[in-house]
Every structure is written in structure tokens, then in C-alpha cells.
Amino acid sequence: MRFQKFSLITGAAGLLGQMHAEALLEIGKNIIISDTNSKSLNNLKIKLKNKFKDSNILAEVMNVTSEKSIKSLLKNVKKKKIVVDVLLNNAIIDHKFKSKNNFSNKTRLENYSLDMWKEEIDVGLTGPVLCSRVFGLEMIKKNVSGVIINIGSELSVIAPNQKIYSINSSKIKPVKPVTYSVIKHGIVGLTKYIATYWADQNIRCNCLSPGPIDQGQDKKFLKKVNNQIPLKRLANRDEYKGAIKFLCSDESSYMNGHNLIMDGGRSIW
């Protein structure tokens, strides 16, 4: 039975998801964009269809924390004679320091609720384990050479410098939460684990660790972050597309278990 190969992106409806999708479409891949947010997902599908007219794009709601939801996507695509040969583990719950709502004390270690911890670890770490297991096993079953890309961060290799999140308030002292560090360090471990576990099954696994993206953050915040980056600026949203193309294609055929850090040099200072 002949199968069509598709690349699957989790958490595709967020800031970077569209860029990953465009990168894959630009190198001629068929894609499945997935997310829990069905409205944003459908809007993204329309945008991508307008830009890449002859492309094959499926939009599927999938919750990476639910094995049932992941297996249901697998079932749906199998019916269409599709096999996922590229999996991009991208979904996250991130407390972005963009809106004023995030400037609170709830992310501080001493206040962090166990519910938030569990929910975020579930999306950021358990999700990639479940998706890799379900789709990795299917790649093996269908005997296709597969690629799994995990999305890390510069916080996969360094600790957050909490000074950049401080605001002039004696009462509110926001921080980047502990979950993000644990998830992003953990994802590098998962990458190495899968890279060795399935190396003999023709599955490669690598991690892309981007630095922060310019999304119109507060000027004071930007100044503080820029001072920590040798290139003195945040990344443009599209600056990781080249890396995605490289990691998801045969151009990186001898790369396995690597953490590709693209952070303007922030983590080497």
C-alpha cells in the first residue's frame, strides 16, 4: 500500500508555528498543522493556503497531552493513506512577557502552583514523549526514514537571568518560571534519548534551540535583553526557517542527537 508522506507540527497555531509550516512548505513538504486552538489553526490554514496555493495542508485539532487525541489524529491520517515522516514537537505553554497580565508574582518559585507545574510539564515534556512514541512507532511500522525535531530554547542550556524580567515595583517581582527551564533542559535529554534509541530504525532526532523573538515587547525589557545578546537584538520570527529546512531534510542526514542553538550568541556570554 502506498502512503503519502506528511510533516506534522504540534502547537502550530502560535508565534513560531506558522514559520515552521512555511519553511516545510518552501521545501515541498506536505504538512499537518495541529493545535488545541481550532480557530487559530483554521485561520493559519487559510493564510498558508493563500500563500502556497498548490500545497497539501491538513489542519487537525490535537492535544499533545492526550494519548487518545494523538492516536485519533494518527487514525484520521491513516485513513487518508498518510504517514508522518517528520514530527516537529513545538507546543508549549509559555508565560510571555508581552502583556501586562504576565507581570505578576504567580510565576515565582515560592508561589508556583502545582497545577501550573503539572499542566506546563504535560504540554512541554510529556507531549513530545507521547507524540514521539506514537508517530515514531508508526514510522518504524511503515519502514520510512523519519525525522523528529524538538524545539528547545537558549534556556535549554543557560538559566534565565531573572533581572531582565524585573519591573520597578516593590510588590511585583515577575520571573521566568521554573517549568520553562526544566522543560527546555529536559527536551535536550529527550532528543539524545530518541536519537540513540531509534538510530537503528532510521529515525534521526535533533533539537533546535531558538533565542527570543522580537514581538514588540516593552522597550525597557528589550533593552535589557539586547544587552545580553552579542548580536544586540532579538530574532526576527522568520530567522529559524533555514534551520528547520536543514534539520527536516536530507541536508542534515548525518546529524543526530544535536542541539542546534541559534540565539545570537546569548548562551556563550
Ligand SMILES: NC(=O)c1ccc[n+]([C@@H]2O[C@H](COP(=O)([O-])OP(=O)(O)OC[C@H]3O[C@@H](n4cnc5c(N)ncnc54)[C@H](O)[C@@H]3O)[C@@H](O)[C@H]2O)c1
Ligand atoms: N517565542 C519565542 O521567543 C521562543 C524562543 C525560544 C524558543 N521558543 C520555543 O518555540 C516553540 C514555539 O513557541 P511559540 O512562541 O510559537 O509559542 P506560542 O505560545 O506562541 O504557541 C504555542 C502553541 O502551542 C499550543 N498548545 C498549548 N497547549 C497545547 C496542547 N496541549 N496541545 C497542542 N498544542 C498546544 C497553543 O495553543 C499555541 O498555539 C516553543 O517550544 C517555545 O518554547 C519560543
